[in-house]
Each structure stands twice: as structure tokens, then as C-alpha cells.
Amino acid sequence: MLRLHNSIWLGAGMLLFALFLIEFLIPTWVITPSNVRKLVLSPDFWPYIVAGLLGLGGAILLLQYYFITRPLQIPEEHDDVPGGNMRIALVAAIMAVYYILLPYLGMILASVLAYVAFIVVIGLPRKVAAAIIAIVLPLLLYGFFDHLAGVPIPQPDFFRLP
């Protein structure tokens, strides 16, 4: 499979992102009042400068790759791990579900489930200790934040701790 150098990914990605910023995101999502007298004081001046910086950085990175990195055959380390990408996808799913479930299950139950799910993804090491920590850690943190720090930790109606 063709494998692109990191500099190409980053350079091309930044260039495209900068174009997207300049052509769409800034004109649409940065509101500029009509009474702005000086360009440098406009709310969109700074975002345009930053977008230009990102685009320029991306373009130079691409040039640097074609004129320096490639001719000099600078090697790039590829750190592939069997099943690594699958585990990354599963962690992404855990985080998404964790975030979605927080308002419905409350922070304690959602955290217990997230901890257990993470342990399953990495191959279920030390099952008993993991099960104990999965329950005790969210409860301890609840105790600290809710009772000591005065932060109301979200809890569902069907499961409320004092």
C-alpha cells in the first residue's frame, strides 16, 4: 500500500484547511460589523492572518519535503502495532458513547461503564482489580467533587447517591 510521508499529510492538510478557512469558515462564521473603519481593527483580520500563516506553513512544509526531505532520503519511522488501529477506533467509540451517556446515566454510572469498556479493549488484564477500581474510583471522585468541592455531579433520577 502506498504510504505517504507525514510532511505530505500535514502540509497538504494545512493548505486545504487554510483555503477552507479563507473561502468558507471566516466569511460565514466571523461576523464583521459594517462600521469598521480600519481593516486591521476588523474582527476577521486576525483569523485571516492566522489562516494565512497555516496555509504558508503547509505550503513550505510540502516544498521542504520535495526539495529537502525526499532528496536526502531522511527515513521515517513507522510504528505499526497489530490491532492498533482497531483499538483506536474502539476508544473513539468509547469516548463518543461516554459523552452521549453522561446526561442520561449520570457521571458515576457512565464512568464505570467507560472504565470497564476501556479495560475490555486493551485485553482484560487484571480483571478483579479492574472491576474494583471501575466502581471505587468514580465513587471517590464523586465524593471529592460533590461533597468537598461543592460541584454538583450529574446523577440520573433512577440512581441517586446522597
Add this chain to the structure above:
Amino acid sequence: MSFIDYAPSAFALVAQWSSIISLFVGVVVGVVMGAIPGMSATMAVALTLPFTFAMSPIQGILLLLGVYKGGIFGGSIPAILIKTPGTPASSATVLDGYPMAEKGQAGKALGMALYASCTADMISNLSLIMFAGWLASFALSFGPPEFFTLILFSLTIIAGVSGDNLLKGLISAGMGLLLATIGLDLVYGTDRFVFDEPNLMGGLNFIAVLIGLFAIPEIIEYARKPRNEETKVRQLGDRHVTFAEYRRCLPSILRGSVIGVILGSIPGIGAAPSAFLSYSEARRNSKNKENFGKGEIEGVAASEAGNNGVCGATLIPLLALGVPGDIITAIIIGAFMIHGLQPGPMLFATNGDIVYALFMGLILSSVFLLGVGSVAIRLFRFIADVPSSLLFPGILVLCVYGVYAVNNSIFDVGVMFAVGWVGYVMLRLNVPAAPFLIAFILGPLLEDNFRQSMLMSGGSGDILFRSPITWVFWTFTVITVVALIRSGLKERRNRLLTLEEE
């Protein structure tokens, strides 16, 4: 008002049991977390930050400073005993520390690491006390153009030296600056990248961004590549450091401390380069230079003096100018902001008692480090046994609770996850995260000072060159860029020569 004027009220603040206990707990937490392979001092400070919300400013900031100091030393314990630096700053300690451990002299190496750390830490704290107030009173004469050029210089140097590629550093800083523009415009109050989401009107939560950037990528990376937990911990041995050995290493410790103070006070350099420079200078000047790399105690002393000499000095630009010198001080600036304090020259005038109380606390932290470090060295076997497989999912849960607690906002948890994935992509593409975070913090200041300058001058750029101070910072910025480009070209030439020889 001077130190003498503030001393009684500052002493009253720091002499409370709650302040002393916060500092002590901070040092213990820092040493333990720094000593756990896979954790770092940065992550330790970031994860401790949410626990400071309910504390008073002095207790909260002392707790974080304790974690910082303890974390930097704690990293040297696994560096010596299992050849795995707990923090990047301890990488140089491995060079001679682990060979000493292999010879059965781990106790001696760790003892010297502790004494060198405490000595350098004390010198660094004294330099902070001597120079920060002076620099702050000088910076009181700065106006918006001077601050704009100062922040621009700081960002340039941080972007340039944080990774192995200036461009990647600049892209990282650009991303941080872009993220900092989210929210209401500073002058006109209009929306910028709010996307009709009310939660974005106040901008992104700093804690969510920093925890997302520094803890979440490590958790994802651990899931991708769960580490082998079989570690071979070397025995301490029964040999300890003698006073004669400490005296022999003292010139290297003092040299390393001075290097740490100088490099620490320049934004962006950090503890790891300081440790390596101190190590190489010690080797160059030592009578035993041939022993370096084979288990030379002076090498351990120099490395540890170099990395701990940075700790107090990085607070000089933070407290005096409001510019964080590295990632950890960028996190500590967050603690100041949470408690309604804005680091910078005015802090000395408005909250001088807190500043000087922190100075006194820092001196006390060196004493605590000596005691806690001695115990931690003996207990490391238990610390090393904390399995990463149980630790990392726990950190995930801790991050969620901590970020939620800032504003009682589940939206912030989503921001943390989103920034975490951005941070993970950056990690895989070797883009340094430090310029991102520091640009995110300094971005509003940079833009605000730029626009204030433009308002003052009616839109003329000449104001950015109005005083010798602005010229000095422009010159430093240009020198930094030229030096970084030259170093890149030199590397290219060397590579070409190697290719030709092959």
C-alpha cells in the same frame, strides 16, 4: 512596595497549616506521579489542576508548584532504576544513572540525584526571588506595542525549539492562535466561529483544551500500544553518597544550576535541553570525562542540577511578564486565572502578598523535596508496580470529572475529547503540542495588544517600532528565526555529506 513591605502578610499566608499541607501533598503527588513510567510531570500538574478549584489561591497554586517540583525529581527515579525516564527532563539522567544501577550503586545515584536536585532547586528559587520583582518593575513601563513584540518573540522561540522542525512548531502555534479566536470579538463583541452554539460564546475552556491536549492523546496511544508491564527494577544497593562525593560534584551542580536558571528564564527552552547542556558541560570540564556514560556520579549530578535548575526560573517570565516559559507554567497560569489572578507586572502591585508567599513556599518545597524524595527512593518498587492497564482508564475517568468540574459543563467534556483527538493526530505526525497550548493562552493577549496598538496609532504599523524595547524584541525574533533556519541548513549539509560518503 518591596519584599520587606509584603513579607509579614506573605508569611501569614504561607505559614497556615492548610498552605503547608497543600505544598507537602503537592510534592508527594508530584514525586509519585513523576516516578510512574508513562506519566509525566506535565500530566501530573494538568490532572491536579481541577482539584484546586475549591481551594484558596495560595493553597491551590502551592499544591501545583509542589507537584511540578516533585514531578521533575520523581522522573529521575525510574530513569535510574529501570532505564525509563519518568519525564523527558530526566532523559540525560539515564546516561550515567542506569550504568551506576547496573553496578549495584543505584542508591548512590539516586541520593546524588536528590541532593543535586534540591541544591539546584534552591538556587533557582533564589534567582526567581532576586530577578522576578526587578523584571516586573521594568515591565511596568511596557505598553501594548512592547507586549505585542514580547509575546511574538516568545511564541517564535517556543514554536522553534519545541520540536524537531520549525515549520511544525509554527503550524502548531497557528492552530492554538486559531482556537483562541473562538468566542466574542474583543472590540466589537461580534461572534467569531461560534456556529450558533451558546457554549462557544465565551471561548473554549482552557482546562478542557489543556487536559485534552496532554492527557487524552497519551490514553489513546496507550490503547493503541498497551505496554509490557514487566519491568526490571534494580536493587538500591547499600552504598550511599558521601559528603566528599557531593563536594567533588558541587562545581558541576552549581554550573548546572546556573545553566538551568538561564535556560529556564528564556521562554520555550525547558528542562530537557538544560539537563543535556549541563551534562555535556560537566563532561567537558571533568577530570573523569572518560567515565561519563559508564556510570559517573558527576554525570547524574549535572543532569539533575540542569533539569531542576529550570523549575524556579521558568516562573520568572510567568510572574513578571505573564508569559509562560513552558507547558507546565502554561498550566500554572491557568490556576492563577481560575482564581482571578492575572500574572504579569501588575500582579506584584495588586497581589504582592500572594507572590511573595509563593516565593516563601517555593523555598519550603525544596526542603519537602529532600524528605519526600528520600522516602520515595525506598518505596519506588511499589510505585513502579502500579499497572498502566489500570492507570490509563482511571486517568480517562479523572479527566472527565476534572473538566466537568470547571464550569459544571458536559459541553466542556466534549471539547476535551475533540481537542484530545486533535492532539493525538499531532502526536502521530510529530507536531509538538507545547506551541499549540502556549499560543492558545497567549493568543488573546497577542491580538488584544496588537489591536490596542492599532487603536493608539490610528491603524499605523509604525507604532510597533516605537521604542528601543520593541526593537530589541524584533531583533531577538529575527535572530531566533535566522538561527533556527541556519541550524536546519547545517543539518541538511551534514546529511548530504553522509549520503555522499555512503
